[in-house]
Amino acid sequence: MPAGVFIGITILRIIIKEERPYVSYGVAPVFAKDSKPDSMPSRHTACAFIIAMTMLRFNMWAGILYLLIAVMISVSRVCAGVHYVRDVIVGAAIAILCGIVFLFLI
Numbered sequence: 001m002p003a004g005v006f007i008g009i010t011i012l013r014i015i016i017k018e019e020r021p022y023v024s025y026g027v028a029p030v031f032a033k034d035s036k037p038d039s040m041p042s043r044h045t046a047c048a049f050i051i052a053m054t055m056l057r058f059n060m061w062a063g064i065l066y067l068l069i070a071v072m073i074s075v076s077r078v079c080a081g082v083h084y085v086r087d088v089i090v091g092a093a094i095a096i097l098c099g100i101v102f103l104f105l106i
Contacts, residue, residue, distance in 0.1 A: 001053075012040075012041060013038040018038070018039040021039070021081050023035055029080075031082070039082070039083055040084070042074070042088045044091075045077060045088040046091035049070045049092045050095040050099055051066060052066035053100070056099070057103040075088075
């Protein structure tokens, strides 16, 4: 499941081609790197949330802890200037929906 979300998010990023905030606003990034237009959706956030959903499926308390960590990862991506808020919201939403469907309903 996590690999499927990772691949799906990667494909979406290639299709959408959204610039990162530090490129759009012309500021130096917190972490220096050559940036491609691949901000939307956040892959770090999606991966963190699908791992949390997987943990939630097998252990409720560990899953809740992982969900809190996933939220912290999401906030850090926005604070670092590498994602817009909408990028992390979309990444989290995709992962949570995939988790609900594939881990809890099917």
